[in-house]
Amino acid sequence: MMRVLITAGASGVGRAMAEAFERDGWQVWIADVDAAALQNTPAGWRKSHVDVADEEAVSALFAEIGNLWGGLDALCANAGVAGPTAAVEDIKLQDWQACVAVNLEGAFLAAKYAAPMMKAAGQGAIVVTSSTAGQYGYPYRAPYAAAKWAVIGLTKTLAMELGPYGVRANVICPGAVEGPRMEGVLEREAAAKGMTRDAVYEGYASGTALGSFVEGRDVAEMAAFLCSDKARLVSGQVIAVDGFTVNPDPKV
Template identity: 50%
Template sequence: MSGRRVVVTAGATGLGRAMARAFRDRGDRVAICDLDAAAVAAFAEACPEALAHVADVRDEAQMGAFLGAVEAAWGGADVVCANAGTGGPAGRIETLEYGAWQDCVAVNLHGAFLTCRWAARVMRGQGSGLILLTSSTAGLFGYPLRAPYAGSKWAIVGLAKTLAMELGPDGVRVNALCPGAVEGARMQRVLAMEARASGLSEEELRARYARGVSLRSWVTEEDVVGTALWLASPAAARISGQVIAIDGNTETLVP
């Protein structure tokens, strides 16, 4: 299981960092990109053996430079985690600015496209590989006040399903991960944004997220990372085209 070549976008912060470090700790070679230059520098210091680049997943030239460097160093990749995402704006759709919509879709969907386009080429050529796309439970349910985020995360599910069909005959597996509300700084920012849009307190929103799932709890980064590691293991060799929720069984995302 170890010694594989693993690429993680948005891999210097949050869930991406947790994924990258878990693969590294398993003995895999890891390459990450992230928009946060300080976080990339910190990751490189902590994991000096890793390939760590500053890159904006929305930018074709920057992603080309990053992925080109990975290909030059490794000749390909065995696991690619198209993980980069942003929460986008919150509010009723008639209040949203088009630029904010475009930015959310560009990060969540266009970034995944650029990453998967490269992964598909190199993995098809080598006849093997795993692509993991990070969607969300917002890609499975309606999500009031978060139309750009929900729309882009539903699109990720469609992309994963389609790529699994396109690449399966060449030995490449593709799956979508749908985490629920993951504990951490990112969800704290989301709570603050949704509180402003809804008029509810952050504490009430936090409680509502928990009440909306059968297990009445939030998700940890470790929950999601464990699923990613399993999908990259021989135990999941026939798992492809699946949309896997790591969320405690979401019943509703209605505030």
């Protein structure tokens, strides 16, 4: 049976990924910093309370995976935080660093410890969750956009380094995903721009060709596909699941 680790897997997109992989017959291991959310997940999933920006904790997680599973077939480096919503001159350095630590360094650390397992096995798949903010930029969200651009460069490099060992690496760039985290973004962005929450929401939706927000399951199904044999020659790719963004920041 195939084995997948999903970071930030207890809720939102990560949980949708875990459900999609389980439906496809995978063994699922989720890691999350939210202990309460971890408790509210299916009993059949392995679970670890981990801060993905803490190298000691990540190292211990992969040691446990090695001991209990003997290896790993897929990694979904999905952990991310929204970071501050403010003009660049108003962003505090510590807020910048906290955002980059989770979004970029968290993906790096997961890949760092997954790579030896996959290289030894001669196969594996890594999927990193970026964002359309990593393709177009994102006004008032400089640290988030910078980190999401950076994980694309990281993943393309992983595809080059690990390809000779049979390991693939790809990026998913979700658009605006329905859910509690996006609701917080909408409220903060509305305040920063002097707009209503509904106007910001409509701006995101109307900025896509399909006129719609994304659901977690849309991203999850792409992750499951990229880790499957159906995508055996897909590597180093950046795939948007966003309804096709035609205007990344309407009404600004």
